[in-house]
Amino acid sequence: MSLLIKNGTVVNPAKQQHEVADVLVKDGKIAAIGQNLSADGAEVYDATGLIVAPGLIDIHTHLREPGQEAKEDFHSGTQAAAAGGFTRVVTMANTTPVVDNAALVRGLKKQAELTGVVKVEFIGAVSKNLEGKELAELGDMAEAGVVAYSDDGHYVESAAFMRRALEYSSMFNKMVIDHAEDISLTKNGHMHEGFVSYEMGVIGRPAVAEDLAVARDILLAEMTGGHIHIAHVSSKNTVDMVRRAKAKGVNVTCEVTSQHLSFTDEYLREYNPAFKMAPPIRSEDHRQALLDGLKDGTIDAIITDHAPHAFEEKDHEFCCAPNGFSGLETSLA
Ligand SMILES: [Zn+2]
Known part of the structure; x- marks a missing residue:
């Protein structure tokens, strides 16, 4: 054949x-x-007009199963992945319930094998119920096959907790994926804070919220030797800090979404909730810095951060709509 x-x-x-x-x-x-x-x-x-490539791997996807199947499930999400050129996706732990224990990981792996059309890997939570208070079953989940740990969607607020997470995760040779946004600066914000948000009269999420979180976690990675992976970088200072930390030999890697490489906050002028995400798409100077970081190898991977919502959830007044962007079918294009 x-x-x-x-x-x-x-x-x-x-x-x-x-x-x-x-x-x-x-x-x-x-x-x-x-x-x-x-x-x-x-x-x-x-295949005129199409790309022919090895199967892509998305290391940051939200397939929403279990518990939020109105948004997405293993079957629909992996169909979207296949349509976008992905043969393997790694799904995040912020589901209902949270993937914070080995029993759940084992059950979900079986379910994904039964209903998924591409391979699905799992990321376990860092903390129980993503609360940042008690460590999740890091060792047991490693045995059950998770590939990394993350409270993605939530910032790990306590530096002491992040220190312990980095220490324990390195015992299992796994990285901690960091949703780096200091929430004291992003609370109530809906888009990048800058010229466009001021003109629109929308409360912003300043880039410095990411910078502060990244600075802290690079220092903790340096101290512990643990592997910190900065999720969805969006700020030019983050790119600079990761570049310098890598040059120093700190165990840090990072990723960028295709939407942060492609769009700026100018796309929000019509108050279109489809472009509402966290961290937000930022101004052109940030976008250029992300492209530079990608070209010089500071940024290790392009991801989708595919985070779909049901239509009726997104179809809302801009400030009420949830954060999240569907990327699996469109990111390569
Ligand atoms: Zn995130």
Whole structure:
């Protein structure tokens, strides 16, 4: 059984390849990549205008199962992933109930295998019920197969708690993924604080809220040796701090969403809740710094932070609508 994929833009990181070409697949393996390939009896697929690449992996997704299936579930979320080119997604722990124990991880893995159309990996919570008070079952969840820990959606407010989380997680060789927003500065805010938010009369979430949280957690990673991974960086100072920390040898990595690379707060002028997210899309100077960070390797990964809501939840007055952006189907494009 052969498949000939014609005229797609082949993106092949292994060979630094990015060009229009044909791909011949024989018995499930890539047999040739080149120009004007032909193969007798092969099924031909015209991929003109499409990208042909290895299956993408999204390390930051919210599939919403268990408990919030009106927004998304393993089946619908993984279908969206497949449509967007992803063959594996990693889902966050801020579900109902929170994924903070091994029994739940084991059950959810089975469920995702049954109903998912691409592979699903799990991130366990750092703290029980995301409350930032008591550590979740970090060791047991590691045994059950979680790939990292995160209270994503919530900032770990206590520095002492984050210190312990970094110490314990390193015993299991796993990173802590940091939703870095000092909530004392972001409370009641709905978008990036700056010129556009002032003009619109909307309360903002200043970039310095992220900077403060990132500075603290880089220092704690340096102190403990634990691996801190900064989720969805959005601020230019964050990029600078991560760049300097990496140069110093601190165990820090970070990621950026495709929406923060593509959009600015100018898109919010119509009060469109589809563009409302946390951290918010910011001004052009921040966006340029994110692109620079991506190019020089400071930023390690592009993620979707796919965080869907039911239509009736998002279809609200701007300030009442929840934060979250659906990205799985559109991020590569
Ligand atoms: Zn987050």
